[in-house]
Amino acid sequence: MYTHEIQLRVRYADTDKMGFAYYGNYPRYYEIARVESFRSLGYPYKEMEESGVGMPVLDMSVKYLAPARYDDLLTIKLIIPEMPRARMRFLYEISNEEGKLINTGETILAFMNLETGRPVKMPDRMQKMLIPFFQDPA
Template identity: 45%
Template sequence: MQDLLTGFLSLLQVCKVCNRQITPFKMFEHTTYIRVRYGETDQMGYVYYGNYSLYYEQGRTEAIKSLGISYKKLEASGIMMPVAEMKVRYKGPANYDELLKVVSYVLEMPSRSMTFHTKIFNEEGRLINEGETKLMFVHGATRKPCSATNELIEALLPHFNTN
C-alpha cells in the first residue's frame, strides 16, 4: 500500500495563521469519544487490530445521528448499509482505558455508496489510526443495491453547499 489516504490527508492541513483546518472543498465531520475496554486489548497489550472496526462503526453511527438520522431507523425502514470496503492504517497503539477521540469525515456526497474516513487520536492527541469504510445502500428485503435516501442527502447537503 502506498499512501492510504494521501489525497485525504493533504486536505487536513492546519492554517498556521488562523489555526483552522484548511478545507479546499466542503465536507461533513463529527467527533465522538470511545473508552477502550479490557476485552478489546490482546496479549500484545494494545487494542486488537480487528477491534478498530467497532470504533469506526460507532463513529459512523454517531456522525449520522448528529445529522438527525438514526441508522437504526434507516434499517427499520428497509435500507441497510453493508460495508463494501475497508482500509486501515495502524500508526500507533491504543491502550486499555484510554479515551480515544474518533473523528469521522464524509468527503463526498453519497450516491449508491457512502464513504466515511476515520481518524483516531489517543489521549495525548497523537494520530494512532486512520481508515476508511465504504458502505453500500441496499434494500433490506431483497438485498439489492439502491441509492442513498433523500433524508440522508438532504441532511448532508448543507455541509457541502458553497455559500
C-alpha cells in the same frame, strides 16, 4: 465535507495480552463512529433500517500508526469527504488523549434494499440532511 467526532475509552476486554487495543477492534470503532454520526444528524441507523434500507460494507482499509492501550480515551473523527450517491465513503482518524494520530481508515458502504438485497439510492431524508455540508458557501 461532513465531520463528526466521538470519544470512547479502550476497555480491558478490547486489549490483547500485551495490553494494546486488539487490531480487530478498529473496524468496530469505525462502526460506532458511523452510527453515532447518523444519530447526531437526526437519522439514527435503526430508523434507516426500519425504512428498509441497510448499508453493507463494500471495502475497508486500516492503517495502524501507534497502539492504543487499556483505558486510553480515544477521539474518533469521522469524515464524509464527498456527497454520497448510491455509495458512501467514510474516512476515520483516531487520536489518543495526547492528540497523537494512532490510526487511520476508510470504508465504503452501499445503500441496499433490505428486502431485495439490491442497491438503492441514498434515502431522501439523509440526502436532505447532508446537502448543507456540501454546498459551496456563497
